Amino acid sequence: MPKEVVLPELAESVVEGEILRWLVNEGEPLKKDQPFVEVMTDKVTVELPSPYEGVLLQKLVKEGEVVPVHAPIALVAEPGEVTTPITDKKPTPAPSVQAQEERSIVEPGTVAEDDGASLSLFKPDPKQEQVKNPFAKAAPLQTVQSTTVAQPRRVVAVPAARKLARELGLDIAQVPGSGPGGRVRVEDVRAYAQAQSQARPQAPKPPAPGFPPPVQYKPPKGYEDLETRMPLRGLRRAIASQMVASHLYTVRTLSVDEVDMTELVALRERLKPEAEAQGVRLSYLPFVFKALAVALKKFPALNSSLDEARQEVVLKHYVNIGMAVATEGGLIVPVVKDVDRKSLLQLAREINDLAERARAGRLAPEEVSGSTFSVTNIGSIGALFSFPIINVPDAAILGVHSIQKRPVVNERDEVVVRQMMYLSLSFDHRLVDGAEAARFCKEVIRLLEKPERLFLEAL
Incomplete structure (x- = not known):
């Protein structure tokens, strides 16, 4: 059987x-x-x-x-x-020579x-x-x-047409070809996709109770043939679903601060050769993760979740930090487990490994679940400022931005050049009060501005 x-x-x-x-x-x-x-x-x-x-x-x-x-x-x-x-299918005859x-x-x-x-x-x-x-x-x-x-049947089609058909979720065998010998061209795929969209318009889904109806897009008059429709599939669909959940089920609030990274920049430069000698590329993220591990232990509300079904606040006595990784298909958040128990070099190895395998699509299910807090390193591509989306069910996410030289007035009223970086903390106001979020950021700043403190703090 x-x-x-x-x-x-x-x-x-x-x-x-x-x-x-x-x-x-x-x-x-x-x-x-x-x-x-x-x-x-x-x-x-x-x-x-x-x-x-x-x-x-x-x-x-x-x-x-x-x-x-x-x-x-x-x-x-x-x-x-x-x-x-x-x-009831009949065998398709083999193609001609x-x-x-x-x-x-x-x-x-x-x-x-x-x-x-x-x-x-x-x-x-x-x-x-x-x-x-x-x-x-x-x-x-x-x-x-x-x-x-x-x-x-072996379909006669140019490679660009095959690629477009795959992206649109179309069966290339169903597309009539206008080229020599019935060969399918790119314009044939576009025309077929447009005809399919007009022939079978999808009715909008009924809204959930208490929610407005979903937006149904209509092209401007006269521009209908200048658009291409693609099904919302794969990673993009999963990202969209997660973003809607974050918007609907968190009360998102933003707290912004800045940190003087001058001493940490110098420390990293001194440690980089030793890390490279052990085969490890040392970025700023391991230092940020260590600072977060200390701060999350002192401010446990930032390391919590809300179980809405049971109406319970879940305080977590472990630190698993998710890190947003940009891939060709979209954003993936692998999780570094037990951050509070690992050294800087261990964190650097794991961060690099997870990021590489995320981009290659080789992560295991358990490597993208179980986060207690998240970080998005948007500064790695040059962003000055952002409003990160909370990775539900986490209570908060920290945006780490680009390090830039800026003029700063020191305690002696002198204008000096320092390596400055913005931090943007998105948090769920149901779980975290604004004052607590501000104190949490100040603790992270205290540790990053004097990075030697990271080696003195007990976890």
Whole structure:
């Protein structure tokens, strides 16, 4: 009997996942623990290993669909069991020799691209089942004598058109081509996307009780053909969901201060050679993390969460700091655990490692959950000032900005040049009072302005 594969619980508090990309086609063999589908949650993107050995019999969910945890996503036939779902589909005839030759033609200014080599998360699968209800029971099964799977038709298209179709979530095989031999061009994909949008306008979702209806965008008259619509998918959808949750379920308030980083800049320059000798790139973030660990122990309200369901304030006796990392797909927040128990070099190693693997998309689910406080180093790309969004369920997030030389009046009324940096603290006013937030920032400033204090403070 075929076995049902369900979406597992990938991390604490994760209730759903988006099917980004199938890594195995229907009819292809599967080994146990072999990655067979790429799934994205609001925490992380992972490749799920197969719990069974056999043959991928049927995909129950299409790429781009969001399914709840424990929902069925695929059927796997046992080794030696040859089954296939009953469908009305007819095998697509193989392309002509002329079409196969035209596949190798590339328009000027483009780069040749192999159909099976793309790493895009939005690559459509021409063989996937179009299931209207992904949670409905699978189609009846019948036993057959062969595992031969009809090969999909090789579509003649320029690489730029294939790339655009993937980004728009379109099946390139459905796009009529206007080029030689029916070759699909970029303008063909745009025209098809526009026609699909006009033919099947999506009705706005009904608003939740107590909330205004969602905004439905309409293009200006006469500009309809100068816009491209893309489905809100993948990491961008997860980011949007997290931002809405932060806006709706926190009372966000901002506190801004500045810190004299002159002595810390000099200390880092002295320590950099020793760190490099141990293979560690020493940035300013490890110092900031150490200062935060001390300050959070003194001001525990900043290291708390609100359990709204039980109406309880949760004070955390550990320090796990999330750090916002900009990637090609969007913002990811890996978490450095037990910051208060680690040395500067340990923190530097872990910060660098998590940032690199976040950009490469190789983080595990447990590495993007469990934060108690967050930091966004917006200054690394030159920002002078920002209003950070709280990473719920954290109570606060600190924005660290660019270090700049500015004239400062010292205690002797002299104008001197100092290395100054702004700090912007966003906090949930339900959990943290304004005075407490200000005192917290002053404690962080005290430690950063005299960084030798970091080695004297007990944690």
